[in-house]
Amino acid sequence: MAYDEHLGDRIHQIISSKNVPFYAKKMMGGLVFMVNDKMCCGTHIDKKYGDSLLMAKIGVDTYDQEIHKEECLPMDFTGRPMKGYIFITPEGFDLDTDLDYWVTKAVDYNKSQYQKP
Numbered sequence: 001m002a003y004d005e006h007l008g009d010r011i012h013q014i015i016s017s018k019n020v021p022f023y024a025k026k027m028m029g030g031l032v033f034m035v036n037d038k039m040c041c042g043t044h045i046d047k048k049y050g051d052s053l054l055m056a057k058i059g060v061d062t063y064d065q066e067i068h069k070e071e072c073l074p075m076d077f078t079g080r081p082m083k084g085y086i087f088i089t090p091e092g093f094d095l096d097t098d099l100d101y102w103v104t105k106a107v108d109y110n111k112s113q114y115q116k117p
Contacts (some may be wrong), residue, residue: 003030004052007043010096011054014103015040020111028077030055038113041106046087049073054088054099056106059113066105084109 008024008031015022015033022035030044032055041056055075058066060083066072071092074081093099 002045003043004045007052007054007093007099010099011041011043011103014100015107018104018107020107035107035110038110040110041103049089051090053090054093054102055085056088056102057085057109058102058105059109060084062105062109 011033012024015035020035021037022033022040025032025034028042028044030042032042033040039057041054043052043054045051046053053073063084063086066086067074069092071089073087073089075085075087076082088102093102
């Protein structure tokens with residue numbers, strides 16, 4: 001298992017409450033939630049960090065506001081951080097309210113970028 005199934009279930013419940021079309025897909029060694037057929041958020045166990053990380057696509061502007069938080073890391077798979085994507089350590093999503101904060105940011109960004117007419 002390359003991701004935390006319990007965290008995946010928690011993310012699924014939050015996105016389900018948002019009334020947006022979504023599905024889960026195993027990719028990048030973890031579980032990614034696709035909203036409007038676009039990558040939105042997900043989880044995987046990071047080998048360097050040694051624990052589960054939450055991934056959220058929050059956009060460049062929000063990234064610049066949030067990256068300075070202690071629980072936030074650049075999303076970096078290749079040696080170059082991906083613009084607009086962020087990793088959150090367990091300290092930033094252990095509480096349901098904290099996880100809801102990040103998943104909501106990702107879903108809201110997704111909706112703002114990919115709304116269908």
